[in-house]
Amino acid sequence: MPGRGALSLVRREGCWLGEFTAMASPCQVLSKADRAAARRQLEAAAAEAWRIEAKFSRYRDGNVVARINAADGGPVAVDDETAGLLDFAAELYRLSGGRFDITSGVLREVWTFDGSDRLPAPSDVRRVLTRVGWNKVRWERPLLTLAPGMQIDLGGIGKEYAVDRAAALAAAISQAPCLVNFGGDLAAVGEIAEHAPWRVGIEALDAAGEACRRIDLARGGLATSGDSRRFLLKNGIRYGHVLDPRTGWPVTGAPRSVTVAADTCSEAGMLATFALLMGGDAEIFLSRQSVRYWALR
């Protein structure tokens, strides 16, 4: 994996494979364009990924998310792009009946999914939960006002958004088939290579890096949610890392991994996230959405 800021471009099985690291993930741009165009696609995709990471990562200082989270009850005026993401988050909150909530990140103060048996005390969870809830937020574009102690985290949206943005930039550079893959969230653009689709592997649950299922993606988005390596285990009960912001406790009975195919990576990612938030009803939920999905339990 190339280091931060580094790009690599090599010929691999009939296409150009560009690689870089962004958002703590290995990122790839596979292109069937010529070398010069593939290089420009890679540079554009990497620049966009790094820009989005710098602008919206909650781990960076001085960006818009940091300003919002440090506002301590004061209103923050945001730019159009941020406003677009907040509108998107608000709509997702509504569509999910409060299950998808960009203010739920503070629950991490009491939840650490390190494979141990250290569950938080219910009283601690209740205490933190008072600072969770998009319904407690005042969002009047372009002004966002959080209650003191509340925070937002766009991590649940950012990567898929970056994939779609990068894919659009790549498509503007060349019409040749191109696949953007940021840490397993993908979008395929360009001429439809129906008979030579991108072959995508879904990782097996217990063997990192080994594909247990293959999907041929010719066009559109594919995203996977779930992480079998982040959990707590107590008294034989497995607490997955997906928290229900309405209760502050992990969703129970969720598949360990959900992959969804949709027209865009963002759509696919949100459907996969929603499915995990539905816990044991994930598959029922997905089958009602008439989308192609692959759930691993």
Add this chain to the structure above:
Amino acid sequence: MAVTERRRKRPARRQPKLPANVAQGIAAATCSLLGSAAAAPVLAQEPPSWKLDTALLYYGEADARVQDLSLNVLARRLYTDDRTLSLGLVVDALTGASPTGAIPQDEVQTFTRPSGEAVYSVAPGELPLDDTFRDTRYAITASWEQPLGRLYTGSAGISFSTEYDYTHAGADFHLSRDFNKRNTTLSVGAALARDELDPVGGAPLPFAPMTDLGDLSSRGSGSESKDVIDLLLGVTQVINENFVVQVNYSLSDSSGYLNDPYKILSVVDPVSGAGTPRAPAAGAEGPLHEYRFESRPDTRTKHSLFAQGKYYLDGRVLDVSWRYMTDDWGIDSQTVDTRLLWPVGERSSLEPHVRFYTQTEADFYRASLVAGEPLPAFASADYRLGDFDAITAGVRYSRRLDSGNELALRLEYYRQDGDVPPEQLIGNQTSEALYPGLDAVIFEVSYAFGF
């Protein structure tokens, strides 16, 4: 009771309470976020787990010689992680006639059929063909291939075939390893086979004379067998993004009964070169000339060197290969095979194909045996062991259908021209008469699909 208590405590199962079509809502929200018009619909599917290649092939030699209608089915089950199960079935329906090795004569020739139960005659000047060549052959293969660790790939397979007078059983193993960032692949392979022959009327003894109807004194008892061991060593090298070369060396060692039980030699007059007359026993039907069954060595060792280059350019693929084979029977052969895959439009391709083949004759190849001379150690008049050149030329057209399945047609022409060495021609014999050319057409319809 603990059990009922636990049941009472379990919360009632919640039904998902979400807007009716969440996916539509998410799609609309995504559309506003990305500021784009509605994206084109996603095209994603699980690849088929079975892939079938089916083909119906007709091979027809001119002048009512061999005709073969062959059905080929290769089914491959593709598992993830590149594990593959392959199952193959071939059914061949053979009819027609094949040269016996006897030379044309100015007189009518009569032969006892291989079964020893009938005779047939050949007109003056005609090449003697055995028209009882009619058989159905069934062959099945099964193989398993899988990666072994990160850099190795291994495969193992078995094969079995059966026809009226012949059965084959074999096993093969291959191992390859990638080097040099997967730009170099080394492979080794081994194959073992045992073939059993049970010719009609029993396998003839080497150099046994063709006898009258009902006289099986020239026949051995029981069936015969041969064992074949093949070893292969190969290297594939990616030269650059467009060019891949492969070089293989293979060693093949056969031992056992290597004769063709249906091939004979004419016994000719040392001066005129005409067949030696023979009278059947009183009241019996039988050959009117002398013939002897062929005799080949009982071992054969072949060395082959194969080199292939594939050049990819803008969807076109030029594939050129050369094979050199030499064996301890004295046969040296060379094959040059060239094909060019040329896409036509979005879905179709044309692939012209030309193949040249040339071989020298086996040390013991003889057009005929000479009456009165001591028998050589080995002799065969099988045209396939003679000195000949062959050319194959044709074209394959393939088209991808709306379903993604592929339909292909292949039409090829084959011509073989041989020579009998001048020093073997006796009296009035001519090379043209003793080694007639062979023309054949090959037509194949193939269909590949998955499910």
